[in-house]
Amino acid sequence: AQKITQTQPGMFVQEKEAVTLDCTYDTSDPSYGLFWYKQPSSGEMIFLIYQGSYDQQNATEGRYSLNFQKARKSANLVISASQLGDSAMYFCASPWGSQGNLIFGKGTKLSVKP
């Protein structure tokens, strides 16, 4: 069965430093995508970045980048120059097989310290 694993329940990072949030996935689908979402305390899920399994390069979007290692089935999110507003829950997700809906990891709570 498809599964997304985030092993870090909580992380702390100093403001202006970089942080890596881990995500591993388990799928037999040859073509898949991986998404990262941010959920502030307000509750809304904010799309951050996407990586397709056939993309040649790691995805980047502003301060967000993906360290995509296909052989290891990992898609870690790197946030550079952390800001206080980055404090939130972060979820890794992937489509469920051929379906359109996503399955999510349990999330990582990131706290940025001033």
Add this chain to the structure above:
Amino acid sequence: EAGVTQSPTHLIKTRGQQATLRCSPISGHTSVYWYQQALGLGLQFLLWYDEGEERNRGNFPPRFSGRQFPNYSSELNVNALELEDSALYLCASSRRGDRNTEAFFGQGTRLTVV
């Protein structure tokens, strides 16, 4: 462009009652997804609608149901409410056709069952 909107923002119901949650997708999006986020349990997929039809269903009892209207807005109905139905219910929309297209989320409806 308006984002995904959900109503109401908060809903308090008594055990055994019915709850109706509403979602309006982004203009041009035909797919609507419903997720439940109970405290400490992460996001669980509930239902996926596209072009007015139910396309996929998560592992929830039949008292969780919904529909999608011709304008692509959607309702989620929860019958015979139980205390454990208390959760944040998130709606997301996306363009149909590519399962690796990002989904955009609303701010959620926080349902409390007392």
